[in-house]
Amino acid sequence: MWICCLQIIPVHIEKEIVPTDDLSDLILKSQEIKEGDIIVVAQKIVSKQEGRLIKLSTVTPSLLAEGISSQYKKDPRITELILSESKRIIRMHNGVLIVESNHGFICANAGVDESNVEQGYATLLPKDSDISAQNIRDNILERTQKHVAVIISDTFGRPFRMGQTNCAIGVSGLNPILDYVGTLDSFDNVLRVTAIAIADELASAAELAMGKSLKCPFVIIRGYRFEIEDCVTSKLIRPENEDLFR
Numbered sequence: 001m002w003i004c005c006l007q008i009i010p011v012h013i014e015k016e017i018v019p020t021d022d023l024s025d026l027i028l029k030s031q032e033i034k035e036g037d038i039i040v041v042a043q044k045i046v047s048k049q050e051g052r053l054i055k056l057s058t059v060t061p062s063l064l065a066e067g068i069s070s071q072y073k074k075d076p077r078i079t080e081l082i083l084s085e086s087k088r089i090i091r092m093h094n095g096v097l098i099v100e101s102n103h104g105f106i107c108a109n110a111g112v113d114e115s116n117v118e119q120g121y122a123t124l125l126p127k128d129s130d131i132s133a134q135n136i137r138d139n140i141l142e143r144t145q146k147h148v149a150v151i152i153s154d155t156f157g158r159p160f161r162m163g164q165t166n167c168a169i170g171v172s173g174l175n176p177i178l179d180y181v182g183t184l185d186s187f188d189n190v191l192r193v194t195a196i197a198i199a200d201e202l203a204s205a206a207e208l209a210m211g212k213s214l215k216c217p218f219v220i221i222r223g224y225r226f227e228i229e230d231c232v233t234s235k236l237i238r239p240e241n242e243d244l245f246r
Contacts, residue, residue: 025141129170149173
C-alpha cells in the first residue's frame with residue numbers, strides 16, 4: 001500500500017439536515033466523486049437524517065437517571081438517554097459517564113450530544129453506523145458506478161491523552177485495520193503486534209477540514225490507496241480481556 005498526493009476535500013452543506021434528505025444526493029450534488037475516493041461523513045447529520053434527534057420534553061427519566069443526575073447536576077433527561085443507549089456504566093466522574101454503548105463503543109455519554117442541534121434536543125448515535133455507511137456507499141455506486149469507501153465519524157476522547165479526536169464508528173468498503181503482523185520492518189525484524197487503525201486515522205484527518213462550526217459534514221479523502229473490502233467497525237473494538245484500561 002502507498003499514498004500519493006493525499007487530498008482532503010471539504011464538502012460544505014448550508015441546509016439543516018432532516019429525515020427526508022438523501023445524504024448521497026447531497027454529496028453528489030456538492031462535489032464530483034472519483035473512483036477510490038473515501039467519503040467521511042459526520043455522525044451528527046447521519047443521526048439527524050435517520051430520525052435520531054430526540055426532543056428532551058418527550059423523555060421521562062427513571063429513578064436511576066434522577067439519582068445520577070442529582071449527584072452530578074446533570075439534566076436527568078440526558079442521563080436517561082445515556083442509560084438507554086448503554087450496556088453498562090464503566091466510570092462516572094465530574095458529570096461524565098464513561099459507558100459501553102449498545103454498539104460496543106467505550107465512550108463518554110454513549111454519544112448522546114446536545115451540540116449543533118436546536119435547544120431542547122439531543123442526538124443519539126445511529127442504530128447501526130456500518131449499515132448507514134453501506135447505504136451511502138451503495139447509493140453512490142448505483143448512481144455513479146464509482147467504487148468508494150464510506151466512514152461515519154464521531155469525536156471521542158482517549159485514555160491518558162488530552163483532547164478529543166475523530167474516530168470511525170461506521171465503515172463500508174474499507175478494512176479499518178491495516179495489519180502489518182508477520183511482515184518485515186526496514187531492519188528485517190518480523191513485526192508481531194503492529195496493526196494501524198487506518199479508519200480512525202482517516203476520520204481524524206477529515207476532522208481537520210470539518211471543524212465544529214464550518215457546516216462541513218462531509219469530507220472526501222482522495223489519493224489513499226486501499227482495497228475495496230467489506231468490513232465492519234467491530235474490528236476496531238478491543239476485546240475486554242485485552243483491554244488494560246477497563
